[in-house]
Amino acid sequence: MDKDPVLHGRIIAAHGRHYTAELPDGSLRKCFPRGKKAVAVVGDRVSIVPQGTEEGAIDQVLDRRNLLYRSDDVRTKQFAANVDQLLIVVAPEPMFSDDLLGRALVAAHSAGIEPFIVLNKIDLEAKLPRARERLALLSKANVRIIEVCATDPEQVHTALGHLLQGRSSLLLGQSGMGKSTLLNVLVPQAQAHTQEHSQALGTGKHTTTSTRLYSLPEGGDLIDSPGFQAFGLYHLSSTEIEQGFPEFSAEVEHCRFYNCTHRHEPGCGVLAALARGDISPERHELYKRILAENEAQGRY
Ligand SMILES: Nc1nc2c(ncn2[C@@H]2O[C@H](COP(=O)(O)OP(=O)(O)OP(=O)(O)O)[C@@H](O)[C@H]2O)c(=O)[nH]1
Ligand SMILES: [Zn+2]
Numbered sequence: 001m002d003k004d005p006v007l008h009g010r011i012i013a014a015h016g017r018h019y020t021a022e023l024p025d026g027s028l029r030k031c032f033p034r035g036k037k038a039v040a041v042v043g044d045r046v047s048i049v050p051q052g053t054e055e056g057a058i059d060q061v062l063d064r065r066n067l068l069y070r071s072d073d074v075r076t077k078q079f080a081a082n083v084d085q086l087l088i089v090v091a092p093e094p095m096f097s098d099d100l101l102g103r104a105l106v107a108a109h110s111a112g113i114e115p116f117i118v119l120n121k122i123d124l125e126a127k128l129p130r131a132r133e134r135l136a137l138l139s140k141a142n143v144r145i146i147e148v149c150a151t152d153p154e155q156v157h158t159a160l161g162h163l164l165q166g167r168s169s170l171l172l173g174q175s176g177m178g179k180s181t182l183l184n185v186l187v188p189q190a191q192a193h194t195q196e197h198s199q200a201l202g203t204g205k206h207t208t209t210s211t212r213l214y215s216l217p218e219g220g221d222l223i224d225s226p227g228f229q230a231f232g233l234y235h236l237s238s239t240e241i242e243q244g245f246p247e248f249s250a251e252v253e254h255c256r257f258y259n260c261t262h263r264h265e266p267g268c269g270v271l272a273a274l275a276r277g278d279i280s281p282e283r284h285e286l287y288k289r290i291l292a293e294n295e296a297q298g299r300y
Pocket of ligand 2: 270
């Protein structure tokens with residue numbers, strides 16, 4: 001008997017123990033990992049050994065261009081692979097966390113993925129100036145900030161359409177920032193999907209619980225992921241943490257010691273920039289916090 005040919009596909013949803021893969025003809029297949037090496041994430045290209053007409057075993061995860069994840073002391077959470085850019089959604093109400101935003105930026109920089117900040121709910125005029133002020137601290141980190149109002153679809157398309165077209169973008173955000181509202185504007189079929197999902201869960205809520213890739217009508221993909229309350233970076237080395245702060249890079253050149261940790265060393269370029277006001281104290285504090293967490297884990 002002929003062996004089934006191996007299929008190639010892309011993972012578009014991760015459901016814990018199984019995945020949904022999309023094949024080149026647009027058909028979907030329920031897939032299971034075949035051993036440890038075949039553990040996939042959304043955005044992965046995989047080879048699949050078909051099992052019947054609707055299921056398959058993931059035989060191999062093809063080489064990834066990049067992989068974005070966070071981790072705490074007990075586990076890692078992989079967001080997605082092979083993405084072109086990261087869109088971090090923040091809002092003035094509830095006010096976003098500087099700490100979580102900073103960590104997401106570190107994760108993006110260390111994975112080699114360009115981050116953008118999407119400031120949503122700009123119709124909340126009273127709280128907007130404070131949000132803008134806090135984001136201004138990041139201007140030296142060279143992160144572009146795009147302002148949107150997710151409840152105004154036309155504004156959203158004007159502000160984001162060009163950036164999203166033809167690229168694979170990962171949407172990330174704390175709960176309540178309006179990520180689902182934004183997704184539903186950008187991907188018409190997403191609404192039906194989230195409603196179906198919440199009915200199945202019986203929660204009546206539209207909270208995103210799994211990561212999923214949607215094709216954009218204009219070309220490109222948008223990957224939605226669950227909201228988060230914590231963002232550990234235990235997987236990063238001290239060098240990678242430093243690289244997560246792009247505004248440090250020019251200053252590091254002036255450090256007297258090659259292994260300077262930029263916390264207390266004499267002749268430190270980063271501390272000098274901090275004293276001059278060229279690096280914000282909040283950003284330097286975040287850097288020290290992430291480093292201290294990883295040290296407490298006995299990483300270095
Ligand atoms: N005023 C205003 N409210 C908005 C805007 N976008 C979203 N909201 C509201 O903010 C609340 C949270 O929006 P969601 O889209 O559910 O937020 P989320 O980030 O997906 O949150 P999780 O599902 O918990 O991850 C809802 O009540 C939305 O109606 C906006 O542009 N302006
Ligand atoms: Zn230094």
